[in-house]
Amino acid sequence: MSVDEERSPGSTTSETELNTPRTPLYEQSKSLWGRVKMLPIQIQRQLLDQYRDPFTVEVRDQLADLIEDLPLSEVNEENSGNVEDEGFANQMLESLLNDLRSSIRKTTEFVLKTKLRDSEHKIRQRYTGNALEFVKLVKSYLSQEERAVAQAENATSENGGDTQYHRQLDVIQRIERLQSRTQVTQNYLQTLDEKFKQFNITRQKLNQVKGQTQQIENQLHNVQNSITNMAPDAYQQNLVLCMNQRSSLTQRTQEINHTIKDMVTQLVQIRRDFIENFHQTRCELEVLQKLVNQEVLSWKQQQRLAGNGVEFDLRALATIQNWFEGLADLTWKNRNQISQMESFGQDFPIDVPHGIQDMVASSSSSVNSILANIVRSAFIVECQPPQILKVNNKFTAKVRLLLGNKLKTYMDPRKVTAVLISERQLSRLQESESPHLFKETSGKLLNDNGRMEYNETTQEHSVSLKSMQLQKISRADRKQNVTEEKFCIVFKSTFQIGNQEQFVWTNSNPIVVIVHGSQECRAMATIMWDNQFALADRQMFEVPELVPWPLMCELLSCKFEQMTQRGLSKDDLDYLAHKIFQGSRDVDDYSPYSITWAQFVKDNLQLASGTVSFTFWDWFYSILKLTAKHLRELWQDGCIVGFISRSKAEQQLLSVANGNFLLRFSESELGGVTVGWVDNVTQQQNASAKVEVTREANFAQPYEGEDFTVKSLAERIKDVDKLVYLYPNIPKEQAFKKYWLPFPGRNSRKPHNPRYKHIGTLIQDIIAVPTPNSRASRKREKTTDTDEGMATEATADSGIKRETTWPVEDMSGFGSEYDHTLNVEQIMNAMDIAHVSSPGSISIDAFDDLISEDNDSLLV
Numbered sequence: 001m002s003v004d005e006e007r008s009p010g011s012t013t014s015e016t017e018l019n020t021p022r023t024p025l026y027e028q029s030k031s032l033w034g035r036v037k038m039l040p041i042q043i044q045r046q047l048l049d050q051y052r053d054p055f056t057v058e059v060r061d062q063l064a065d066l067i068e069d070l071p072l073s074e075v076n077e078e079n080s081g082n083v084e085d086e087g088f089a090n091q092m093l094e095s096l097l098n099d100l101r102s103s104i105r106k107t108t109e110f111v112l113k114t115k116l117r118d119s120e121h122k123i124r125q126r127y128t129g130n131a132l133e134f135v136k137l138v139k140s141y142l143s144q145e146e147r148a149v150a151q152a153e154n155a156t157s158e159n160g161g162d163t164q165y166h167r168q169l170d171v172i173q174r175i176e177r178l179q180s181r182t183q184v185t186q187n188y189l190q191t192l193d194e195k196f197k198q199f200n201i202t203r204q205k206l207n208q209v210k211g212q213t214q215q216i217e218n219q220l221h222n223v224q225n226s227i228t229n230m231a232p233d234a235y236q237q238n239l240v241l242c243m244n245q246r247s248s249l250t251q252r253t254q255e256i257n258h259t260i261k262d263m264v265t266q267l268v269q270i271r272r273d274f275i276e277n278f279h280q281t282r283c284e285l286e287v288l289q290k291l292v293n294q295e296v297l298s299w300k301q302q303q304r305l306a307g308n309g310v311e312f313d314l315r316a317l318a319t320i321q322n323w324f325e326g327l328a329d330l331t332w333k334n335r336n337q338i339s340q341m342e343s344f345g346q347d348f349p350i351d352v353p354h355g356i357q358d359m360v361a362s363s364s365s366s367v368n369s370i371l372a373n374i375v376r377s378a379f380i381v382e383c384q385p386p387q388i389l390k391v392n393n394k395f396t397a398k399v400r401l402l403l404g405n406k407l408k409t410y411m412d413p414r415k416v417t418a419v420l421i422s423e424r425q426l427s428r429l430q431e432s433e434s435p436h437l438f439k440e441t442s443g444k445l446l447n448d449n450g451r452m453e454y455n456e457t458t459q460e461h462s463v464s465l466k467s468m469q470l471q472k473i474s475r476a477d478r479k480q481n482v483t484e485e486k487f488c489i490v491f492k493s494t495f496q497i498g499n500q501e502q503f504v505w506t507n508s509n510p511i512v513v514i515v516h517g518s519q520e521c522r523a524m525a526t527i528m529w530d531n532q533f534a535l536a537d538r539q540m541f542e543v544p545e546l547v548p549w550p551l552m553c554e555l556l557s558c559k560f561e562q563m564t565q566r567g568l569s570k571d572d573l574d575y576l577a578h579k580i581f582q583g584s585r586d587v588d589d590y591s592p593y594s595i596t597w598a599q600f601v602k603d604n605l606q607l608a609s610g611t612v613s614f615t616f617w618d619w620f621y622s623i624l625k626l627t628a629k630h631l632r633e634l635w636q637d638g639c640i641v642g643f644i645s646r647s648k649a650e651q652q653l654l655s656v657a658n659g660n661f662l663l664r665f666s667e668s669e670l671g672g673v674t675v676g677w678v679d680n681v682t683q684q685q686n687a688s689a690k691v692e693v694t695r696e697a698n699f700a701q702p703y704e705g706e707d708f709t710v711k712s713l714a715e716r717i718k719d720v721d722k723l724v725y726l727y728p729n730i731p732k733e734q735a736f737k738k739y740w741l742p743f744p745g746r747n748s749r750k751p752h753n754p755r756y757k758h759i760g761t762l763i764q765d766i767i768a769v770p771t772p773n774s775r776a777s778r779k780r781e782k783t784t785d786t787d788e789g790m791a792t793e794a795t796a797d798s799g800i801k802r803e804t805t806w807p808v809e810d811m812s813g814f815g816s817e818y819d820h821t822l823n824v825e826q827i828m829n830a831m832d833i834a835h836v837s838s839p840g841s842i843s844i845d846a847f848d849d850l851i852s853e854d855n856d857s858l859l860v
Contacts, residue, residue, distance in 0.1 A: 032142065033064035035149045043148055046172055046322055050141060052459075054122030058115050060141070062103045063096060067138060070096070077136040089131035097124055137457050143315045168319065171295070174288050175326045181281045182330055185337050188274040192341075195270060196348060199263045206256045213249040216242055267348065274341060278334065278363055285331055285370050292323045293377050296402075300380070304509050304531045307387055308555055309562025317382065321402040321459070324378045328406040331371045335498075338364045372502055375409075375495060378402040379504040382462065385489055387527045391515050394469050397508065399491045400462035401452065409495045410454035410461050416493045417449040418465055422476055423486045426507060427540045436494075436503040442487060443473045443513070452493070465491075473513050483522035486510040486530065486541045510541045525601040525617045528555060549577060549593040552600070556620065563628040566636045572643040579667075580616045582606050607668060614670055622671030630708040631673065639663065639726060639735050640673065650697040652727060653678040658695065659724030661732075663713070672702025673713065677723055714739035 036047060051057040060067065070092050079085045100120045107113045127134040151165035220242040227235055299316055306312035341360055383398035399416050403409060420443040421429065429438050446469040454461045475485060492505035510530050512523040532555045535542050553573045561567035568576075577590035580599060601617040623642075627635050634640050640663040641649070649664050658679050666672030681696040703713065714736045717723050726735040 031064060032068050032145055032149065033060065035153075036145050039148060039152055040169065043152065043169065043172060045176075046319070047145055047148055049322065050144060050318070054119045054126060055137060055141070056115065056119050058112060059100065059119050059123075062107075062116060063099055066096060066099050068142070070138070072135060072139050072142070075132070075135050077132045077139065080132055086132060089135045093123075093127055093131040093134050133457050140315075140318065140458060144318050147313065147315050147319070167291075167295070171288065171291050171323055174284065174291070175323070175330070178281065178284055178288065178330050181277065181284065182333050182337075185274060185277050185281060185334070188270055188277065189337055189340055192267065192270045192274065192344060195263060195267055196344065199260065199267060199348075202256060202260055202263060206253065206260065209249055209252050209256060213246065213253060216246045216249060220246060271341070271344075275360060275363065278338065278341075281334055282363055282366055282370070285327070285334065285367070288327055289370055289373060289377075292320070292327055293373075295320055295323070296377055296380065301534075303384065304534065305558075307384075307509065307531045308528050309558035309560075317400075317402070321378075321404060324374065324402040325404050325406045328371070328374050328378075328403050331367060331374060332407060335364075335367050335371060338367055368500075371497060375401075375403070375407070375497060375502050376504050379491075379493070379506050381491065381506055381508050383464070384509050385468070385511065387509055387511050387531075388520060388523045389470055389487075389511050389513050390517075391470050391473060391513065394467050396464060396466045396468065397489065397491070398462055398464045399452075399506070400460060401495070404459045404461060405454065407495075407497055409497070410452075412496050413451045413453060414493050414495055415449050415451050416463050416465070416491055418445055418468065418489050418491050419448070420445055420470060420473075420487055420489055420511075420513075421507075423488075423510075423540045424476070426488055426490070429490065429505075430539075435505060436492075441474075442476070444471045445469070445489075446471055470513065473515075481522070483512060483514065483519050484526050485512065486526070487513055488541075521618060521621045522601060524621065528559060529597065529600070543597075545598075546594050546596050548591075549595055550591050552595050553577075560624060560627075563624055564632050564635050568643070575643040575645065576620070578645075579605070612668060619670060623665050626665075626671045626673065626705050630705055631713060633739065634663075634713060634736075637735075640665075641727070642673075646676075646699065649676050649699075653697040654695060656728050657725070659722065660727045660729060661717075661723045661725070662727040666702040669702050669704075672704050674702040675700045675717070675720075675723065679722060712739065712741075715741060 036044065039047070048057050051060055071088075072092070075085050075088050075092070076082070077085075077089070097120060100116065100123075104113055104116045104120065107116065123134070151168070220239070223230075223235065223238045223242055230238070299320060302310065302312050302316075338360065342364060345360060379399070379401050381397060382400040383396070385395050385397040389395065397418070401409060419441045421440060422442045425440045425442060428440070429435055432438050447465065447467045450463045450465050452461055452463040473487075475482065488511055489508040490505055491508075492503070495502045495504065510527065512526050514520060514523050530541060530543050532551065533543050533547050535544065553568075553576075556576065557567040557573065574588075574590065577593065578587065580595065581590065581593055599616065601615055603615060604611050604613060605616055605619065606612075627640075627642075631640060635642065642663070642665050644652075644662075644664050646664075646667065649662060653660055653662065653676055656678065659677070661675055661677035663673055663675060666674050676697055676699045678695060678697050680693050682693050703716070707716075717732060717736055718740050723732060726732055
């Protein structure tokens with residue numbers, strides 16, 4: 001299909017217009033297809049090339065508005081077997097076919113009508129009963145268009161520069177130039193072939209003239225020998241005739257030889273021109289291959305950073321595959337051309353002067369090398385295995401060859417095999433001259449192989465290795481910390497390229513193998529550091545020991561956002577910097593600082609009171625897990641200040657009215673969040689009866705993850721009357737009400753909570769703001785920022801007391817209603833019936849009803 005045919009039928013947009021600045025036109029055209037038509041012609045061609053039979057560019061153009069209005073996002077095309085998704089997909093397919101039939105009836109152009117009718121028939125035949133595949137196909141087309149248009153518009157708004165869009169445009173332009181140069185080379189071959197045919201015909205004529213000359217020579221010889229038997233006049237006449245014929249043939253021979261000499265000169269010159277043009281083509285192929293490889297490396301880097309939470313566009317792989325297909329197609333054509341030239345050299349050998357390299361032979365070798373490198377580079381891991389791999393856990397990975405249906409590799413399905421190797425083994429594999437003979441491994445993988453298949457709909461040649469499982473691991477270096485030892489999975493296969501067997505392999509991102517969940521924390525640190533700071537062109541998995549703090553800020557914020565959907569602010573990062581660098585509180589800018597691997601994950605933190613037993617990463621990771629599992633929504637809504645020092649929190653609380661509170665992460669305990677609030681404190685002087693009232697900021701014992709499995713943080717805040725305003729002065733109902741659960745009916749009967757099966761054991765729980773003399777209050781946060789705080793935790797006897805009692809003054813609001821202590825089991829059974837985790841969650845009347853309603857079931 002020509003370029004003009006590939007453009008939408010009836011379009012009057014010229015190529016010159018397509019290459020002019022597009023800013024005003026982008027604003028005028030609201031439809032995606034309209035903006036595609038305004039892209040530079042090179043980008044437009046690449047997009048149009050993706051439309052293949054039966055969903056052709058004519059169908060896209062005729063049904064542009066309908067296609068873009070389809071509610072494709074409401075269908076999960078991967079959810080095969082789901083009745084709702086399949087039904088919705090069938091409706092969209094039928095709607096599109098109906099509109100396509102209507103468009104066919106309205107079309108008057110014969111060729112277009114024929115193409116649309118053929119597409120309609122094939123779409124119905126191929127996708128009826130498989131509408132989800134059709135939805136997947138359309139989504140992939142639209143996503144590539146959206147990406148190309150967005151990049152073009154961004155590049156226009158940025159006024160040029162080294163953007164990804166311009167790099168891609170450069171690759172496309174180079175492919176087009178190579179296509180033109182390859183066609184020139186093909187023209188040389190055609191001319192050479194025609195000239196050679198003429199040369200052979202001329203040589204045949206020369207041979208004929210030589211034969212005729214030999215006959216005349218024989219006749220002349222016979223005439224000369226018959227001089228005695230022939231009359232003088234006849235002899236003279238025959239002799240002159242033979243001499244004239246010989247002279248004529250000799251002249252003809254000279255003319256033909258001259259023609260042959262000219263033709264040989266032309267053939268040699270064409271061959272030289274061919275080689276010169278091919279040499280330039282080969283150089284441009286090598287440059288293009290490097291550019292495409294750089295894009296692959298860039299994609300792999302983005303894929304690696306995605307493990308840390310950086311946004312990653314998987315759709316870019318479709319564009320890269322288009323480039324690989326174009327590069328492979330061009331290289332294959334040039335390979336065939338150089339083979340034809342070699343064949344011509346056998347038929348018409350030309351001596352190469354001594355000391356001059358035979359460019360045909362060298363070009364053949366180099367183009368084969370380019371082709372082999374293309375196949376190796378196109379073999380990638382599309383979906384990475386988990387980078388923290390636990391022994392005996394199942395996992396999946398997907399490997400893909402970015403050549404589509406080029407080079408016909410899909411016609412002979414090949415097996416892909418996966419092996420686990422260590423970092424040092426990978427180095428030996430990279431340096432090996434015979435990688436196909438490399439047999440080393442560091443573990444046993446189950447379900448480690450599968451055959452690659454080609455999907456005509458998506459043009460993907462890939463294999464998904466599902467249910468792989470690492471059965472055992474062999475560690476070579478027992479001295480190295482297991483959470484810092486890196487492995488990878490190598491995927492290897494072979495492909496038939498022409499008459500050669502091509503071995504290919506690719507490795508996954510670094511993997512840390514663990515055997516217990518407790519190793520996950522340090523393993524994640526190793527993987528994050530490697531993903532973020534991997535050295536370019538590194539040997540093995542080398543990473544720097546020292547990185548700038550701003551880069552670490554990007555890492556921490558991205559990871560936090562990945563797991564909680566909200567990143568870290570500048571204040572959060574400044575707080576973290578002060579914590580890890582132990583710097584002055586007056587430091588405003590930590591950007592000149594750098595952080596070492598030891599500071600990040602090995603050295604214990606230094607607090608004002610001394611060294612704690614955990615590192616910066618241990619502390620950060622515990623907060624990350626706590627927030628992601630229990631506090632995600634509160635963090636997203638900004639209800640948790642989180643990363644703030646105790647002294648700064650006190651200053652903020654003392655600047656507002658009593659009843660204000662805030663939530664911050666514990667500095668001295670792992671995975672804790674504490675409530676700080678401001679209130680009046682009454683102090684009586686010993687020397688006199690004078691009572692002094694002061695305002696003071698207090699902090700409760702930090703809550704941990706286990707606490708929230710019983711009762712959420714929002715519900716706990718709801719139960720504490722003294723917590724009135726979320727700092728600064730936001731009513732807690734406004735901030736937390738949407739997280740409060742409705743009170744269950746009094747007749748609600750829930751199964752007995754196994755948490756309370758231990759008879760008589762007192763459940764420590766903040767059900768109110770503890771007072772200094774409360775024996776059941778939680779211990780204060782372990783920090784040295786200030787000596788003021790909550791009362792220490794009451795000491796409990798080690799034995800189990802059946803009649804342990806719960807002082808009523810520790811129950812918010814209950815002290816005024818009850819003048820006696822209650823049996824703890826009565827309280828806990830009442831809590832079970834009400835399906836709450838603390839007496840403070842039950843109203844006074846409801847609690848009284850529960851105690852008296854079924855006394856037999858409540859009393860021990």
